[in-house]
Amino acid sequence: MRLVPFGSLTEDDFTAWRAIRDGDSRWDSPYFTPEYIAAVHAGQPVDVLLGDGFVWPLHKTGSSARPAGSPGADFQGPLLEPGVRFSPRRILTDVGIRCLSFDHLLDGYRDLDPYVEERRTSPVMDVSGGLDGYTKRVTKSGRDKMSEARRLTSKVSRELGPVEFTVEATEGLGRVIAMKREQYASTGAKDHFADQANQDLLYRLHAGNLGVLSTVYAGPHLLAAHFGIRSGEVLHWWFPVYDRKFGTYSPGWILLREMVMAAPRLGINRIDLGRGEDEYKRRAMTGSSTVCIGAVASGPRTTVRRISRAAVTAAKASPLAPQLKAIARRFR
Structure with missing residues (x-):
């Protein structure tokens, strides 16, 4: 070699x-x-x-x-x-x-x-067939969260303003990184973006063909966002964030539901959630790798x-x- x-x-x-x-x-x-x-x-x-x-x-x-x-x-x-x-x-x-x-x-x-x-364990979501196909494969816990996200989307629209999902946003990556750093600080987790090189990598990926920045707004309010990378039929769920003051609306689940619904038109059949024991991954997964x-x-x-x-x-x-x-x- x-x-x-x-x-x-x-x-x-x-x-x-x-x-x-x-x-x-x-x-x-x-x-x-x-x-x-x-x-x-x-x-x-x-x-x-x-x-x-x-x-x-x-x-x-x-x-x-x-x-x-x-x-x-x-x-x-x-x-x-x-x-x-x-x-x-x-x-x-x-x-x-x-x-x-x-x-x-x-x-x-x-x-x-x-x-x-x-x-x-590294959880995955089989989203082939969009929301209908996904809800047939996910557990009852996951279906319940998707149903709850639908109801909360309607509630958010009434109380905060019309919900707008942008699957491939061109702006806002800096805000997403800042929100992620706030999340790290609040949970005591190691700050991945304390190293400027890790921030720069996301900007390069976003400028290229792999990076995918997605956002959910309610009126003027950014509820949740996610930066991941995509190749072919696979989207890797990498850095999700949400505004904590809107936590009662489960903004992370609203974002995830919007992404599942958008999957067919994007040609995405699988979302890799990455290694971790987060509750949302356990609920959302339809399978896993190791x-x-x-x-x-x-x-x-x-x-x-x-x-x-x-x-x-x-x-x-x-x-x-x-x-x-x-x-x-x-x-x-």
Whole structure:
């Protein structure tokens, strides 16, 4: 295998990349497109590990590497032609690193399975057939929320002003980022957009063909918005936000319902909600995929990672977990 700077890839390299992706729906997420990696590379250098029937874009830093776009990329892993096998240990040698970590690796890579430390559910919504098709597949809980969103849309129209949904807005990304940062601050979550590079990536994606900014207004009021990325029939639900002062109207569900209704005219059949345990994902999902956390590491690094991961898992399972989380937020 050879490690090639993204900017040095040839047309033949891109042709091979697209052929592998087009040949298997496993990689139909926009995270596996050359266009997404190009947007990432514009802000942080990407090197691509190439082999026969093998493509894996990576960030290399010192003696370690991680999938390109990590930790923001919700799906990761090499693109492989059918039947291709590889040696993860050999990758360390070929790239010149001691550790290759991943946090959203698609499940099912036989050669990487021994290095998986934890598996997580990544909910999806099958929206083929629009709202009618979706409500036939989702659970009663999800149907109830969609019905509630319909009623609340009418209520919002009466009380705040006519509801207007724009599926591909050209303006407002800065406001969405600001609202997301306020949400991070209010919940104590790590601020993804404290790093200006992460903000810049969204602007590049929005300016290109992948970014999709959607908004719901009631009169002059922005109720909710979402920025995601789209490729073919797949929309990845990435950064949803809503105005907390309108929380009683369930603006997030109003937005999601509008997107499901718009799916047929957009040619979207699936919405990937991404890894997470949010209640709305549990209610809205019609199925799920699995993503993995782990690392290929040399020497004692493997043992250290497994011990650390076991300690974290034990802490989460502890009755003291809520108190530990509260303490951790104070020091962020």
